[in-house]
Amino acid sequence: MTTISIQGLGKRFGTSVAVRDVSLEVPSGAFVVLLGPSGCGKTTTLRMLAGLDEPTSGVIRFGDRVVADGGSAYSLPPEKRHLGMVFQSYALWPHMTVRQNIEWPLSVAGWSRSERTARVDEVLASLEITQLADRSPAQVSGGQQQRVAIARTIAPRPEVVLFDEPLSNLDARLRVETRAELGRVHRENDATSVYVTHDQVEALSLATHIAVMKDGLVEQFGAPSELLERPATAFVASFLGSPPAVLLSGHADAGSFVHRGVPIAAVPAGTSPAQAMYRPQDVRLDPEGTFAFEILESTPAAGMHLVTGYVGSGQEERERVTVVSDRPAVPGDATRLRLPDAPAALFGQEGGRL
Numbered sequence: 001m002t003t004i005s006i007q008g009l010g011k012r013f014g015t016s017v018a019v020r021d022v023s024l025e026v027p028s029g030a031f032v033v034l035l036g037p038s039g040c041g042k043t044t045t046l047r048m049l050a051g052l053d054e055p056t057s058g059v060i061r062f063g064d065r066v067v068a069d070g071g072s073a074y075s076l077p078p079e080k081r082h083l084g085m086v087f088q089s090y091a092l093w094p095h096m097t098v099r100q101n102i103e104w105p106l107s108v109a110g111w112s113r114s115e116r117t118a119r120v121d122e123v124l125a126s127l128e129i130t131q132l133a134d135r136s137p138a139q140v141s142g143g144q145q146q147r148v149a150i151a152r153t154i155a156p157r158p159e160v161v162l163f164d165e166p167l168s169n170l171d172a173r174l175r176v177e178t179r180a181e182l183g184r185v186h187r188e189n190d191a192t193s194v195y196v197t198h199d200q201v202e203a204l205s206l207a208t209h210i211a212v213m214k215d216g217l218v219e220q221f222g223a224p225s226e227l228l229e230r231p232a233t234a235f236v237a238s239f240l241g242s243p244p245a246v247l248l249s250g251h252a253d254a255g256s257f258v259h260r261g262v263p264i265a266a267v268p269a270g271t272s273p274a275q276a277m278y279r280p281q282d283v284r285l286d287p288e289g290t291f292a293f294e295i296l297e298s299t300p301a302a303g304m305h306l307v308t309g310y311v312g313s314g315q316e317e318r319e320r321v322t323v324v325s326d327r328p329a330v331p332g333d334a335t336r337l338r339l340p341d342a343p344a345a346l347f348g349q350e351g352g353r354l
């Protein structure tokens, strides 16, 4: 176990900036998920942690050991970082059995035969693949191959484990199963873990901490519940949660925040909000409500209905939002939205919470 400290990390490829300025302090034993849309710099950040890419600026430390420093163009090679990686593709050795695949990194690290056997038995049992030990990778399923890859990664007890979308090649059922396994394996092994995904369900179910990234920057870093309850930016509010928060745009006028000509919130002194946030369960479908709402889709979920539609009507610029309703709605129908008295948050012109 070790802490990971990332300070002012940046990476340019020629003139294009993949990672702009990332700083994170990861506690020992944490499971950090880097979450964000395609192209936001997640994989590049992970590759710099792994030592597969060299930063152009900033410093990475594992514990008090500097493993990369963009300023002096220093980058410790991956094999000297005491880390393990799990990729999308399993990359098992086809000519070795499952047991031999898992044992291989232990042999390379100079473990004795008896230590190797004991540890391989332990991780086989931990990942519930003991019965596959003598098969070749070609004789086990995709989900099982990924378990073997995870077993092989954790066998040498790395201080840091890095995951790059490890579940994305699995079908829906296996994803859920393997996700649960990963959570359990992390709790048993306690390696400080960094996991890249754009799937918020994976992030919310596995993470002790989530870093939401956008355009090479971290928008917010914290516990999943903190991000859900108190998003720091409009982007985090729009990206996390199922459904995500309802965001309505508007402007300040005479002390009120005005949406479609209607004052809907008091504006804090000296601020200039651009968006108001409401929790999807606090916004009601109500024919007597304030704003026109055209229903696009109604999906049952856990005894409730997620109703998506456009706020606004006719020639107005419309905003798409999803609310939680206790009744289903009919796509194509027009109704109205009733907002609670006050929004859960207001965000400024740059997207920051006010």
Ligand SMILES: Nc1ncnc2c1ncn2[C@@H]1O[C@H](COP(=O)(O)OP(=O)(O)OP(=O)(O)O)[C@@H](O)[C@H]1O
Pocket: 013, 016, 017, 018, 019, 036, 037, 038, 039, 040, 041, 042, 043, 044, 045, 198
């Ligand atoms: N080797 C490279 N050469 C040039 N540009 C690159 C290289 N690797 C990444 N980039 C660019 O850097 C940006 C960040 O890429 P990165 O792969 O880190 O994003 P990501 O968040 O992991 O995206 P995805 O979820 O699609 O994998 C993208 O615009 C990408 O095109």
